[in-house]
Amino acid sequence: MKYSCQKGTKDILPEEVYKWQKAESAFAEICGQYGYKEIRIPTFEQTDLFLRSVGDTTDVVQKEMYTFEDKGGRSITLRPEGTAGVVRSFVENGMSSLPSPVRLFYNITAFRYEKMQKGRYREFHQFGVEAFGAEGPAIDAEIISILVAFFERMGLKKTKLCINSIGCPTCRAEYNKILKDYFRPHLSEMCEDCQSRFEKNPLRMIDCKEEKCGAIAANAPRLIDYLCDDCKAHFEGLKANLEALGISYEIDSGIVRGLDYYTRTVFEFKSENVGSQGTICGGGRYDGLVSEIGGQPTPGIGFAMGAERFLLEMEAQGIEIEKDQKVQLYIANLSPETQIEAQKLAFGLRKQGIGCEIDLMGRSFRAQMKYAGKTGIPFLLVLGDDEIASGKAKLKAMADGTEKEIALSDLASAIRSWNA
RNA sequence: GUGGGAUUAGCUCAGUUGGUUAGAGCGCUUGUUUGUGGCACAAGAGGUCAUGGGUUCGACUCCCAUAUCCCACCCCA
Numbered sequence: 001m002k003y004s005c006q007k008g009t010k011d012i013l014p015e016e017v018y019k020w021q022k023a024e025s026a027f028a029e030i031c032g033q034y035g036y037k038e039i040r041i042p043t044f045e046q047t048d049l050f051l052r053s054v055g056d057t058t059d060v061v062q063k064e065m066y067t068f069e070d071k072g073g074r075s076i077t078l079r080p081e082g083t084a085g086v087v088r089s090f091v092e093n094g095m096s097s098l099p100s101p102v103r104l105f106y107n108i109t110a111f112r113y114e115k116m117q118k119g120r121y122r123e124f125h126q127f128g129v130e131a132f133g134a135e136g137p138a139i140d141a142e143i144i145s146i147l148v149a150f151f152e153r154m155g156l157k158k159t160k161l162c163i164n165s166i167g168c169p170t171c172r173a174e175y176n177k178i179l180k181d182y183f184r185p186h187l188s189e190m191c192e193d194c195q196s197r198f199e200k201n202p203l204r205m206i207d208c209k210e211e212k213c214g215a216i217a218a219n220a221p222r223l224i225d226y227l228c229d230d231c232k233a234h235f236e237g238l239k240a241n242l243e244a245l246g247i248s249y250e251i252d253s254g255i256v257r258g259l260d261y262y263t264r265t266v267f268e269f270k271s272e273n274v275g276s277q278g279t280i281c282g283g284g285r286y287d288g289l290v291s292e293i294g295g296q297p298t299p300g301i302g303f304a305m306g307a308e309r310f311l312l313e314m315e316a317q318g319i320e321i322e323k324d325q326k327v328q329l330y331i332a333n334l335s336p337e338t339q340i341e342a343q344k345l346a347f348g349l350r351k352q353g354i355g356c357e358i359d360l361m362g363r364s365f366r367a368q369m370k371y372a373g374k375t376g377i378p379f380l381l382v383l384g385d386d387e388i389a390s391g392k393a394k395l396k397a398m399a400d401g402t403e404k405e406i407a408l409s410d411l412a413s414a415i416r417s418w419n420a
Numbered sequence: 421g422u423g424g425g426a427u428u429a430g431c432u433c434a435g436u437u438g439g440u441u442a443g444a445g446c447g448c449u450u451g452u453u454u455g456u457g458g459c460a461c462a463a464g465a466g467g468u469c470a471u472g473g474g475u476u477c478g479a480c481u482c483c484c485a486u487a488u489c490c491c492a493c494c495c496c497a
Contacts, residue, residue: 004487004488007487007488007489058495058496059494059495059496060495060496063421063494063495064495064496080496081496081497110497112495112496112497114494114495114496115421115422115493115494116489116490116491117490117491117492117493118490118491118492119497120495120496120497121497124497125497126497127497128497193494204495257496258495258496259496274497275491276491276492276493277495277496277497279496279497280497281497282496282497303497304497305497306496306497307497308497309497310497332455332456334455363449363450364450364451365455365456366451366452366455366456366457367449367450367451368456368457369455369456369457369458370457370458371457372456372457372458373457373458374457374458380456380457382455382456384455386455394456396456396457398457398458401456401457403456
């Protein structure tokens with residue numbers, strides 16, 4: 001074999017693509033019910049956008065971006081996530097003058113140069129939502145409820161919501177001091193990563209997976225205990241709002257989120273079935289991001305759900321997504337002449353909304369029957385010389401083999417009313 | 421970037437201390453006589469055994485390198 005798809009990319013074949021379509025349409029429909037409008041943004045942006053928004057010290061930026069120079073000498077990056085591009089678009093298109101809040105959703109591919117493992121790809125799909133202009137915790141609860149509604153619609157049973165607050169720049173600065181005071185005496189026992197995190201971003205030391213670090217971090221002061229009054233009120237408001245909606249959650253102070261733009265609310269839906277990381281979707285508030293990108297200060301919040309991880313979870317929970325059968329009728333034909341008549345008949349039926357397939361390879365009648373049986377097409381009609389002459393044919397329901405004599409001109413309505 | 425396992429037909433896999441023309445199941449195509457399927461039976465197509473070197477009289481089998489896939493660490497969706 002000469003060519004294969006690139007590392008970390010995947011073909012989504014017809015036998016699987018219906019699952020994607022179901023998930024995409026359910027997500028779009030639910031977002032629509034909430035008043036979120038779809039936005040489609042470019043696949044690549046200027047590199048600097050991601051340095052500024054995602055943060056130039058994050059792993060995503062430092063080692064995972066697909067960055068290249070185009071023929072005009074510009075530094076271009078394939079988007080590693082959706083929020084940055086949406087925020088850029090929000091600012092560039094002056095959406096702050098739209099009625100607030102501005103509610104957007106999207107369905108994109110994103111790219112991260114990583115070593116792959118379960119639930120992790122270099123090109124992956126995200127369903128996401130962003131809401132701009134609403135400051136209070138109600139909108140936080142709203143976007144979380146979108147996910148809950150989506151999971152319910154798709155039949156997903158067990159989902160675990162974890163929430164946390166990582167505060168605002170003011171309380172986080174204060175907390176960082178406290179955290180460093182706590183870790184300082186233990187620093188020599190901790191891993192190299194944590195030692196360098198100590199100066200750069202002590203917050204990340206909390207969710208270190210190293211056993212020795214984890215033991216030390218377990219007793220570390222938690223940011224939610226040191227939130228400023230405003231942030232505390234916001235978090236309490238979110239909890240109350242979730243409870244009012246009947247959405248159960250856990251507080252997980254280990255959720256830090258690896259992108260720099262997050263403030264206050266952060267959350268994840270987790271599972272053990274989607275790879276070691278366990279995150280099906282993650283999101284949070286980014287109240288400083290719009291101004292960082294050059295817009296008027298505007299609060300924002302959003303999430304991204306990994307479509308591959310979502311589908312992995314569906315499969316792990318044994319939830320089948322129904323396949324839809326667009327072709328209703330198979331027309332078997334017995335000769336070159338009847339094949340043309342079958343094509344004419346099918347052409348007309350499709351205009352009436354009945355999907356049809358016919359044999360075009362001149363295969364034996366038996367082979368055509370086998371094909372019709374295997375494809376699961378629910379109705380069959382044999383078009384031979386007799387049927388053409390009489391204008392009548394037997395319409396057969398493949399499931400139970402029952403047949404009814406029908407005038408060819410009445411086929412569409414006969415199929416529609418078969419079970420009536 | 422670090423580490424472990426794998427790579428033989430479209431798919432899932434056999435392949436015996438290295439020994440002639442490389443196998444099975446599923447799938448696919450065709451057929452089992454005249455126009456009714458899923459089953460059964462039969463036949464057929466499809467492989468430079470991931471790629472490149474090496475050892476050997478001889479390599480799918482042993483050695484090395486590369487690529488790809490799977491999994492874990494880091495981190496994220």
